Amino acid sequence: MQDRIRIRSLSEHVGAEVVLCGWVRQRRSSGAKLHFLQVSDGTAGVQVVVKKGNVPDEQLEAARYVPFESTVVVRGTVKEDARQVGGVEVSATEFEVMSAAAEDFPIGRKEHGVGFLMDNRHLWLRSSRPRAAMRIRAEVIRACRDYLDEGGFTCVDAPIFNSSAAEGTATLFPVGYFDQTIYLSQTGQLHMEAAAQALGDVYCFGPTFRAEKSKTRRHLTEFWMLEPEMAFADLDEDMDVMEGMIGRVVERVLERCGPELDVLERDRAILERCLPPYPRISYTEALERLEGTDASIPWGEDFGAPQEDAVSAMFEKPVLVHRFPTAIKAFYMKPDPEQPEVVLGCDMIAPEGYGEIIGGGERSADLAYLERKIEEEGLPKEPYEWYLDLRRYGANPTAGFGMGLERVVAWMGDLGHVREAAPFARTMARTSP
RNA sequence: UGGCGUGUGGCCGACUUGGUAAGGCGCCCGGCUGUUAACCGGGAACAUGCAGGUUCGAAUCCUGCCGCGCCAGCCA
Known part of the structure; x- marks a missing residue:
């Protein structure tokens, strides 16, 4: 539509006549001669007033009976009105229904259950809560990319189709690829190590897939991961970047997503406490702090959700836990030269039970060590040959990490479940809409 | 995969000790020229996941199956 304006910018047109398009999200009448329509075009919503005398009678009738979610075209005058959320309303002079919606739009103004809402995700997306979550998601992505791009990183894409796995094949989704079986990527890390040797500081951002039969509020089978990798970086530098x-x-979401945080009723004070610096403690120190609590575990055992929650509850901000036991971590992690029983890895645990939002660390540059680990863990050697080439031709220290986007978004908006941080979440039980 | 929980109209949600399925939203009609999860009056339609069992009688108790949810392991 030629001269249509976005509802978000209506306040710049007070007093002017404008044309806008949108969906009728709500309708109220005061008699047969005055109708109030809440119209949204995605950018924002505004109250449109359709009054007898201002529009032809047949348009007045159309406004009276227009079903929810119908698309309409409105011409009218923008007026200041302190009672309205955006501070303005539109007094219609022309009202046209572009497409009348069916009268049984399933998402009502009253409460619904999770199952029903997820079944109707394509329609639920129009509601204020999902819209706020998606705007926060977009801002989180923008903030990460800005941070890395401004820091001199190069964005490099990782493949989705792969014949080898970084961490075994148990949690991989097999796909038919012509006459063979390959797997959907569960990390871009190995490829980023190769890219780092070409470009220094790199990152990839894309979907990853894990066939974990997890049905918790922190797990999706398809999620987006941001993975920086830095040549010649050590664990301390890695933690600095995390x-x-x-x-x-955190800073960006607070600065730019105020209205969205309000929609979600997110407590800003909690986020304001989450600005750096963040505490950094070793796995061993963490265990010492857990001693005597319900979450206490023997040295050598991996952190579970109860340990993460207990550790994060000791601080009011994200916590970096480093130097986990070598035995429980992936083969490519570099052992600490000063205490080889632990590796130079690090996880970042988000507050409020949102769990591990980042996992990463230094990679081993030692060819012989990696060959031994691959054998010890019973991994097939052949698929890793190209990866081992990276150690044969100019081995270098490398460090990086992977950030799970949906977990960060869920934490920012206190969404309760990562499925609300993705537009169309894929879980064990749901692959549609 | 395991543990726990749950399944009632299109949606939400009662039915407590087993006794013959509330109420609300939505929908339709009407009223109101300033409403904003509008309000007021009237109306129609629509339900106990599936299969067994106990009982005079089951939405309610028992068993199995299926779906969903939460938690755990695994991870981001």
Whole structure:
């Protein structure tokens, strides 16, 4: 539509006559001669007033009976009105129904259950809560990319189709690829190590897939991961980047997503406490702090959700836990030269039970060590040959990490479940809409 | 995969000790020229996941199956 304006910018047109398009989200009448329509075009919503005398009678009737979610074209005058959320309303002079919606739009103004809402995700997306979550998601992505791009990183894409796995094949989704079986990517890390040797500081951002039969509020089978990788970086630098990037995310969301946080009724004070610096404690220290609590575990055992929650509850901000036992971590992690029983890895745990939002660390540059680990863990050697080439031709220290986008978004908006942080979440039980 | 929980109209949700399915939203009609999860009056339609069992009688108790949810493991 030629001269149509976005509802978001209506306040710049007070007193002017404008044309707008949108969906009728709500309708109220005061007699047969005055109708109030809440119209949204996605950018924002506004109250349109259709009054007898201002529009032809047949348009007045159309406004009286227009079903929810119908698309309409409105010409009218923008008026200041302190009673309205955006501060303005539109007094219609022309009202046209572009497409009348069926009268049984399933999403009502009253409460619904999770199952029903997820079944109707394509329509639920129009509601204020999902819209706020999607805007926050977009801002989190923007903040991360800005942080890395400004820091001199190069965005490099990782493949989705792969014949090898970074961490075994148990949690991979097999797909038919011509006459063979390959797998959907569960990480871009190995490829980013190759890219880092070409470009220094790199990152990839894309979907990853895990066939984990997890049905918790922190798991999706398809999720987006941001994975920076830095040549010649060590664990401390790696943690600096984790902290800097998440710090930037928190700052940006607070700065630019105020209205969205309000829609979600997110307590801002909690986020304001989450600006850097973040505490950094070793796995061993964490266990010492857990001693005597319900979450206490023997040294050597991996952190579970109860340990993560207990550790994060000790601080009011994200916590970096580093130097986990070598035995429980992936083969490519570099052992600490000063205490080889632990690796130079690090996880960032988000507050409020949102769990591990980042996992990463230094990669081993030692060819012989990696060959031994691959054998010890019973991994097939052949698929890793190309990866081992990276150690044969100019081995270098490398460090990086992976950030789970949906977990960060769920935490920012206190969404309760990662499925609300994705537009169309894929879980064990749901692959549609 | 395991543990726990749950399944009532299009949606939400009662039915407590087993006794013959509330109420609300939505929908339709009407009223109101300033409403905003509008309000007021009237109306129609629509339901106990599936299969067994106990009982005079089951939405309610028992068993199995299926779906969903939460938690755990695994991870981001």
